[in-house]
Amino acid sequence: MSTWFDQQKKSFADVPIGADNGISTTEFLEAAESLTTLFDVLGSKAFTPVKNDLTGNIKKVRERQLAAPAESETLQALVVNELKTKKHVASEGLLWLVRGLDFTAQALRHNLDNASSELSNSFREAYGNTLKPHHSFVIKPIFSAAMSATPYRKDFYVKLGEDQGKVNESLDREVVALEKNVAILKAFQETKEAKW
Template sequence: MSADIPAGGTWFDTLKKSFEDVPIDTANDNGIATTEFLEAAESLTSLFDVLGSAAFSPVKSDLTNNIKKVRERQLAAPGESQTLQALVLNELKTKKHVATEGLVWLVRGLEFTAKALRHNLDQGTELSDSFRDAYGKTLKQHHSFLIKPIFSAAMSATPYRKDFYAKLGSDDAKVKAALEREVAALEKRVEILQSFQSRKEAKW
């Protein structure tokens, strides 16, 4: 994994798309570009490979499956899916909600990831504490008693904080700055989508 990191760079330089690069159309209800958002979400799922435990594969596959649901709708109706908001509203007009529901779960998973990383950046605790804290505040309330133990196992399987940061790059200051930028960009887009999803017209 670290072999792909350019000299003097960080793991974030290897991503196909960063959340900072996902356009927000502020003049049009904060529309979030669908293609770039899905690419950034896909890029971020590889962070769970860096965490390096098979216990995280359910977390990653959950995100990947929901990305797939949204992308399938986008491919089926590209003209109506330029932004995520347009995709949802146009799908709901067809009396279906596969992608809409997929996006709800995708946003929940991304919120969980953002909260875990934000907690770790701000508190400096071990990753297991940060991920457990984030899980309790986000996904846990939506998960059944069958799913909770699977995710809880992942929270306990995180590497030591110092080892994780070392995998993201050799320069700790650069790693933290890059992580801060990515998390802040992710938080902003998650917040916009959650605000949209709370509206009556976005529900099924």
């Protein structure tokens, strides 16, 4: 039985992380793009702004990677090298992408760990912990609408695959890998070399 995870181009579990915690840019962006399709599974048009935000930030990082491939093999190198040019388009894109991925990871982790919790609760709590403090009063209602538009837990998990044991196992594997990538990048973004 195939699950939604089996159909993805790249999983965060497949993103190479170097000895120095350098995260491979190409695989990371492919995994992030794959993950954005999860918002399609949620099924509501209310999630379009959330998905567009993620894909827009992926595009900013990818454009920098394409413009300077030798300086962009890892996300950390991409940021450091872009900042040397006195620009920060991709660096800021990555900052927002990490916030969006952190939001997604926290929502999914909360839902995995709390079997009786509805998705709307998990997403609302994650939003409050991650994106909400950085959002303007114009953006907050758009994202709040998305949190309220989440499907029922039972309907969402069925869309991910028929074999719920396999779905939970795959989801947990993805979330663990996503949490690791996000933690590494958040720590890097706190360093002086990642600031503009």
